[in-house]
Amino acid sequence: MNTVAESIVKDMSLAPNGHLKIDWVKEHMPVLNRIRARFEQEKPFAGLKVAISLHLEAKTAYLAKVVQAGGAEVTITGSNPLSTQDDVCAALVEDGIRVFAKYNPSPEEYKSHLIKTLETRPDLIIDDGGDLVSILHSERRDLLPQVRGGAEETTTGILRLKALESEGKLEFPMVAVNDAFCKYLFDNRYGTGQSVWDGINRTTNLVVAGKTVVVVGYGWCGKGVAMRAKGLGAKVIVTEIDPIKAVEAYMDGFEVMSMKEAAKHGDFFVTVTGNRDVIRKEHFEVMKDGAILSNAGHFDVEVNKVELGEMAASKRVVRKDIEEYALADGRKIYLLAEGRLVNLAAGDGHPAEIMDMTFALQAVGLEYVSKNYQSIGKKVINVPYELDAEVARNKLEALGITIDTLNPEQKAYLESWAE
Numbered sequence: 001m002n003t004v005a006e007s008i009v010k011d012m013s014l015a016p017n018g019h020l021k022i023d024w025v026k027e028h029m030p031v032l033n034r035i036r037a038r039f040e041q042e043k044p045f046a047g048l049k050v051a052i053s054l055h056l057e058a059k060t061a062y063l064a065k066v067v068q069a070g071g072a073e074v075t076i077t078g079s080n081p082l083s084t085q086d087d088v089c090a091a092l093v094e095d096g097i098r099v100f101a102k103y104n105p106s107p108e109e110y111k112s113h114l115i116k117t118l119e120t121r122p123d124l125i126i127d128d129g130g131d132l133v134s135i136l137h138s139e140r141r142d143l144l145p146q147v148r149g150g151a152e153e154t155t156t157g158i159l160r161l162k163a164l165e166s167e168g169k170l171e172f173p174m175v176a177v178n179d180a181f182c183k184y185l186f187d188n189r190y191g192t193g194q195s196v197w198d199g200i201n202r203t204t205n206l207v208v209a210g211k212t213v214v215v216v217g218y219g220w221c222g223k224g225v226a227m228r229a230k231g232l233g234a235k236v237i238v239t240e241i242d243p244i245k246a247v248e249a250y251m252d253g254f255e256v257m258s259m260k261e262a263a264k265h266g267d268f269f270v271t272v273t274g275n276r277d278v279i280r281k282e283h284f285e286v287m288k289d290g291a292i293l294s295n296a297g298h299f300d301v302e303v304n305k306v307e308l309g310e311m312a313a314s315k316r317v318v319r320k321d322i323e324e325y326a327l328a329d330g331r332k333i334y335l336l337a338e339g340r341l342v343n344l345a346a347g348d349g350h351p352a353e354i355m356d357m358t359f360a361l362q363a364v365g366l367e368y369v370s371k372n373y374q375s376i377g378k379k380v381i382n383v384p385y386e387l388d389a390e391v392a393r394n395k396l397e398a399l400g401i402t403i404d405t406l407n408p409e410q411k412a413y414l415e416s417w418a419e
Contacts (some may be wrong), residue, residue: 014087030356035360048148055084065092075097123146148373157178173379203320214237215237226238239256268292360394364391
């Protein structure tokens with residue numbers, strides 16, 4: 001396979017810097033390194049084609065190389081127009097991986113890259129947000145028969161998968177990686193929490209301490225964002241639609257109120273819901289002058305950009321990844337990274353040590369589907385607990401941490417009803 005000739009990337013001369021980025025994350029992803037060593041020996045994907053749609057930066061690139069080490073022919077594209085790193089794309093092409101991705105493509109180019117990735121007729125897929133699955137189940141159903149199954153990274157993607165499954169339209173098994181313990185407890189909470197504020201801070205260069213942060217949504221990602229905001233010295237308000245999560249946020253020490261009320265107080269807003277229009281016209285109308293809006297959900301629909309644009313007398317870019325909307329009454333509202341994922345579109349995403357666990361789940365989850373797709377059937381399944389635990393054990397071993405195990409008497413006690 002001549003990946004240089006077949007790929008679509010911005011500039012192959014950027015490859016050396018991409019290799020440096022990939023080499024750096026490799027040094028900080030010990031769990032994936034252990035899986036790669038096993039894959040090189042066992043070749044679980046020998047003779048198979050794998051299509052990947054993920055945020056295309058260095059950590060994702062290393063996952064692609066691990067899957068490749070398992071014997072797969074790998075093709076990769078981005079899952080967000082602003083998170084693709086062109087130097088990483090070029091480096092992957094040099095490493096024999098087919099790439100269809102550029103930073104900030106037009107909507108038409110972005111869609112064409114997804115389709116070209118699927119036109120390689122993959123046996124397995126790794127998806128982020130459900131774009132590959134959506135295309136396969138709509139306009140390119142001709143490519144469905146080849147697909148054994150795959151793994152999905154995000155809450156948004158799993159929602160789309162479960163909607164397909166509930167309607168009886170899902171055509172192959174998918175592993176819900178996002179719902180694994182080693183994903184949401186660490187990636188969603190600690191990864192999102194740190195990387196969101198890294199993106200906001202490096203983009204705005206403003207202090208957070210003493211200001212009011214409104215976190216929209218208190219799932220595991222929202223918990224992480226709120227926790228880190230508190231650590232930076234902010235006053236934190238949480239908005240929710242789930243009464244149980246709202247009580248949890250309250251007992252975690254945060255103020256809880258409706259979005260209409262919270263909109264009056266926020267200096268920074270971070271949306272983490274997976275839903276559309278959670279910040280909209282009625283909220284813009286009462287915001288402070290200088291309010292800063294950002295999104296950490298998968299798609300750029302959580303902040304209603306159309307309504308904000310209609311309210312604005314003028315709009316301009318005032319700093320890289322910051323758009324200023326000047327309203328008719330003189331207030332200014334700022335939107336970061338076009339309302340796309342602020343931690344990736346305006347940053348480097350989650351720390352490598354965090355994505356080490358998540359991408360390890362992707363790798364072993366894909367291996368599990370490949371081996372068991374016929375018995376699984378056409379449904380969404382959780383990552384089997386033994387795979388989750390395997391990733392956690394590898395992480396502990398890499399950290400040099402030893403934990404206890406049950407002795408036979410303890411195990412018998414827990415498993416017996418008579419004692």
